[in-house]
Amino acid sequence: MHAKLVDMQRRSLLKLGAASTALMAIAGGTLALVQPGLERGALTTAGREIFQAVARGVLDKTLPDESVGRQVAMSALLGRIDALIGALPDHAQAELSQLLAILATGAGRRGLAGLATPWPNASAPEVQTALQAMRLSDLAVRQQAYGAMHDITASAYFSEPGTWDLLGYPGPLAV
Numbered sequence: 001m002h003a004k005l006v007d008m009q010r011r012s013l014l015k016l017g018a019a020s021t022a023l024m025a026i027a028g029g030t031l032a033l034v035q036p037g038l039e040r041g042a043l044t045t046a047g048r049e050i051f052q053a054v055a056r057g058v059l060d061k062t063l064p065d066e067s068v069g070r071q072v073a074m075s076a077l078l079g080r081i082d083a084l085i086g087a088l089p090d091h092a093q094a095e096l097s098q099l100l101a102i103l104a105t106g107a108g109r110r111g112l113a114g115l116a117t118p119w120p121n122a123s124a125p126e127v128q129t130a131l132q133a134m135r136l137s138d139l140a141v142r143q144q145a146y147g148a149m150h151d152i153t154a155s156a157y158f159s160e161p162g163t164w165d166l167l168g169y170p171g172p173l174a175v
Contacts, residue, residue: 037100041085046101049104077157114133
C-alpha cells in the first residue's frame with residue numbers, strides 16, 4: 001500500500017513538473033515574441049538592463065569606481081556579451097532570449113530571480129542576494145538561469161586582457 005502511495009505521489013510530481021515546464025516554455029515563447037531579450041543575435045534594451053545589473057552584482061569590486069570609467073567598462077562589457085551571444089548556436093540564442101524576456105517582466109524578475117527592484121534600479125547587494133538565491137535554489141531552472149547569467153557576464157568581462165591583472169593572470173604563454 002505504501003509503495004502505491006509513493007508511486008502515485010511520484011507520478012503526480014512528474015506530471016506537475018511536465019506541466020510547469022510546458023507552461024514556462026509557452027510563457028517564455030510568448031514573451032519573447034512580445035519583448036525578446038535578443039534581436040538579431042544582440043541584446044535588446046531590456047537584455048542590456050539585465051546584464052548591466054548582473055554585472056554590477058557579479059563584478060562589483062572589479063569594475064572601475066569612477067562614473068566615467070565604470071560607464072566605459074560597462075559599455076565594452078556589453079559589446080563583448082553581444083559578441084559572445086552572436087557566436088552561440090541559434091537554439092542557445094533562442095533560449096537566452098526567452099530567459100531575458102521572462103526576467104524583463106516584473107513577474108519574471110520576482111518569480112525567477114527573486115528580485116523586487118527593477119533591474120536598472122537594483123543595487124549591487126540586491127542583485128547579489130538574488131543571484132545567490134538562484135544559485136542555491138532547489139529549482140533547476142533557477143540554477144540554470146543563474147549559471148547562464150553569471151558565466152556569460154564573467155566570461156565576457158575577463159576575456160578582455162585589461163582585466164587579467166585582477167585575476168593575477170599574466171596572459172598566455174609565448175610559444
